[in-house]
Amino acid sequence: MVNGIVLPIKKVFSLVDSKVSVEIKDEKRKLLGRLVAVDEYLNIHLDETTEYINNERGRTLGTVVIRGNNILTIAPSI
Amino acid sequence: MVNGIVLPIKKVFSLVDSKVSVEIKDEKRKLLGRLVAVDEYLNIHLDETTEYINNERGRTLGTVVIRGNNILTIAPSI
Amino acid sequence: MVNGIVLPIKKVFSLVDSKVSVEIKDEKRKLLGRLVAVDEYLNIHLDETTEYINNERGRTLGTVVIRGNNILTIAPSI
Amino acid sequence: MVNGIVLPIKKVFSLVDSKVSVEIKDEKRKLLGRLVAVDEYLNIHLDETTEYINNERGRTLGTVVIRGNNILTIAPSI
């Protein structure tokens, strides 16, 4: 459908097995963890997940599956 | 579509029959229960469900079907 | 697609013709009524509908069609 | 897919050409008008539309197309 363009989701696939930062929509919250899996809806499976609220470290969450539509952004964690 | 990657939803399928914690979007509320069924939209059927508001035990809800798009995260309940 | 698992929506189909409680997303509101019909998007057709706000009985609404994405939970009404 | 069940959307189709009340998600607002057309996403085309805010008559809007996902309920207008 979109020939010759690398899709945005390909960028996310390239992050599998590395640390990512997932920003939640409408909440001052981020989840940082290792990206285990992602699908075409941007549903995400993280492990070693830690919560950050207003950039302060929160709970340790371990394994979590996040519903794609409630994700605002996904970025490599630096 | 995403060969060689285990999809996030497979993680959730693996939790069928065990206790899960379902975090609701935009609400300080979690539903804990036994995962009876889940589909590709992450619609979820729980039984033996208990509500937690701000981590305090709330109502006992029994059987509940939750619409997938309003779920923020699903995790094994520890 | 998900062989051997009874889908969450089957639970809702089984409630057709009985009283259900439909919790609306982001509102302290429930609609109780007889479940006339439901489809794969969890769009719901109720009749004999009564509104409950903060668990207090509100308006009598009669026949109502509810858009599935704005539904948080569906449960048998006890 | 759902044999033998009359789908919720059939109820809405049956209201074409009559007056309906459309409740907007997360707003204390209703739009009342004549239902001209509806599709499978519950997108709705009304004419002779009047706005009601907290049950008080507001602006006269005439012809309006409403995006289905932002509709909470559709009901016959009595």
Added chain:
Amino acid sequence: MVNGIVLPIKKVFSLVDSKVSVEIKDEKRKLLGRLVAVDEYLNIHLDETTEYINNERGRTLGTVVIRGNNILTIAPSI
């Protein structure tokens, strides 16, 4: 799928090249502009766009693409 009914989106197609008023969900904001293009998801391409907040003229925005799911209503601009 819905034979004999003119779909709501046909109403919007008929407005291409004319001035439309696009009401944004959950914001007291409207975008007025010339409708350049629209698709089946009600994604909209406007040019000569002006913002109105609480019915007061705001910024001039020029060319803008609006994501359909965040649109509440589309109407001819009078």
Added chain:
Amino acid sequence: MVNGIVLPIKKVFSLVDSKVSVEIKDEKRKLLGRLVAVDEYLNIHLDETTEYINNERGRTLGTVVIRGNNILTIAPSI
């Protein structure tokens, strides 16, 4: 499907490799960056991204993938 009309998404495709301004739904926040990729859901891959809150320059974000449904508008950055 919509013959003879240039789809809204074509406008966004034409912006690939140039600077765009992405307005987030329900937040007083914009992300400005170079549009690397976009797909049919308006998922967007930006690099050289900078955040603007209430039109004031915020954090430098670098590479970011934004989920389409949480985007309100996309426009060329002037």
